[in-house]
Amino acid sequence: MTRDVAIIGQGMTKFQEHWDRGVRELAAEAITEALQDATISHEQVQALFVGSMGRFGGQEHIGALVADYTGLTPIPATRVEAGCACGALAMRSAFLAVLSGLYDIVVACGVEKMTDLTDSGDLISALGAASDQEWELQAGLTFPAVYALMARAHMAKYGTTKEQLAMVSAKNHKNAVNNPKAHFRREFTIQQILQAKMVCAPLGLLDCSPVSDGAAAIVIADSEIAETHECPVWIRGSGHASDTIALQDRPTITNIPAAQVAARKAYEYAEISPDEVDVAEIHDNFTIGELMGLEDLGFVPEGQGGIATEAGETQIEGGKLPVNTSGGLKARGNPIGATGIAQAIEIMLQLRDNAGKRQVEDVEVGLTHSIGGSGATAIVTLLSSKRR
């Protein structure tokens, strides 16, 4: 009885430091581009979902703000927030909205203007607002520190090496060279990554995603409308799960349990198994995130993320499952709210055979994996060029 739902258009700004534009201008650019790509007029859009963490500037009420500056009023505008998973949450909320039958055409947009905060202390506080402020941030546990604890534990338990972490960064930076929308389009050698300034051991500067500004948007529609479009990308499965806000309250810190729950739900919904996935965008906010993601998503056995990466399994050339062909959070950039939508757009380009020099061959199923905080939110989405 459920409706089939597809993405029929995409648009995004370049991810970079946008000193001349704010949240409203960035979001409007991405949405306008997405509507053009979908050949949908502003008047046809029935609802808007905006993912944004928002804490970097003084503005809340970002749903209505974006509807206003994009010329979409008076449609319902909803802003959602779940730390770094904001964008994926906007996509999932839009998906549910179409499933509800109330709407046939909706827009999901993610946006962040991180450089509104220029003081690094303020930036650390803003990012830490996605972790447990009272039990983690106020005790000095910043975000890089949270993931450094996870990385250390992973290394101790499974023998994961700093070199393997560096390989994630090197691969993603290499992929970003061919992505014109990426923030950092340059390669780094393993040696450069290992010698980068230490942020929080074992994570160096080049293990961490950067501070970026940007927006990304997709148009989501019911099958009746989607079927009239040339290359609809079907949302075949979606899973969303929560967990303790603080890392200390979890029985394990070498993986992200919520991601495992979300993945299971998405696979079940789609009736697709991990080995059918051809390409994936995994939440590499820190390099250890990609290794845990590979394991939580069932692509490699527990503890084998580093080994699989070292074996080249996640590379575009010759890899069994190319991961983060866009450059990932690491090199494409991570403007918090925009990231989850940008992941879906990369999968969309791959499915449409539109990914240029970073195109993977014979892609039929792609996956996005978004994590909020240290794993208190996880959202997994399965996209395919084939309708179920």
Place this chain on the structure above:
Amino acid sequence: MTRDVAIIGQGMTKFQEHWDRGVRELAAEAITEALQDATISHEQVQALFVGSMGRFGGQEHIGALVADYTGLTPIPATRVEAGCACGALAMRSAFLAVLSGLYDIVVACGVEKMTDLTDSGDLISALGAASDQEWELQAGLTFPAVYALMARAHMAKYGTTKEQLAMVSAKNHKNAVNNPKAHFRREFTIQQILQAKMVCAPLGLLDCSPVSDGAAAIVIADSEIAETHECPVWIRGSGHASDTIALQDRPTITNIPAAQVAARKAYEYAEISPDEVDVAEIHDNFTIGELMGLEDLGFVPEGQGGIATEAGETQIEGGKLPVNTSGGLKARGNPIGATGIAQAIEIMLQLRDNAGKRQVEDVEVGLTHSIGGSGATAIVTLLSSKRR
């Protein structure tokens, strides 16, 4: 084909200054009470929606935080935000989620800990984040000032008087005396209200809703589950609309166009007309808000809000349409995120004949009206004891 959806349980903290508790404790109390009221166990809840503006403390990612502290992990937790309409947006999002068919039992919660900010300048900035920060707040146009402009225009255009504004406050304070959950349970005379300290002319201190802490939660379920409960309250209609974020960009400032759009959609959805509504909770963040609401919702002709109030039409005793029997934002209190849910709870109590000394007779249909910012978001919900 659409599902019928009902509210089957409610819980809320007292609205007051809660110096000993934070967002997580307040939300957990409200949700636990709502689940008990619904005779639903934690394990039966399938998704959580949390409305919170959040800017008053250092914590974001409030959906997962609340799921965690209420013992609801690993269910999907979504935080939504739309200024003062956060709570109503959580209710609407939960409604859509059940309509989608993905869930049968969900919780919508609203929560705010406004007293986390004790500096009045910080508080003004936080509240101003729901208006246009760049074009309004930075120019000195605070929230009371935005509504003062609307009040002045309403007075000039329709002859509305300061006394009529004061009558809204007096009525709502009188109603709150009988609401044990209300923040300010005391009466004021018209004279006291007119002589209160001026905030922004024509709005004095007793024309403005207070700074409160609190949480409110409801359990929302599909008809199959709802029908097994004693007094389900059916969500018969829901409308949601957006408008320009800044007041200056609207053709009129003597009403709230988004509220008119949302009301029309809600009435159409429910196939209910304004004259069938027996009781209403209207967004009286400032006294002028209730007068504009009466007009925008079609209860009185344009410009007649003040006259209808003066004629006693909105009083519990002898009124044609009792408004804000709970005490409204003015006297029950306005902990931003919690307000929209608290409105629905008041209507629920009225529909269940559980409103004690403030009970209205023969209530079959009730309405809630929530406004975000100066009207960039409006959400209207129609509730009834009768299924369609």
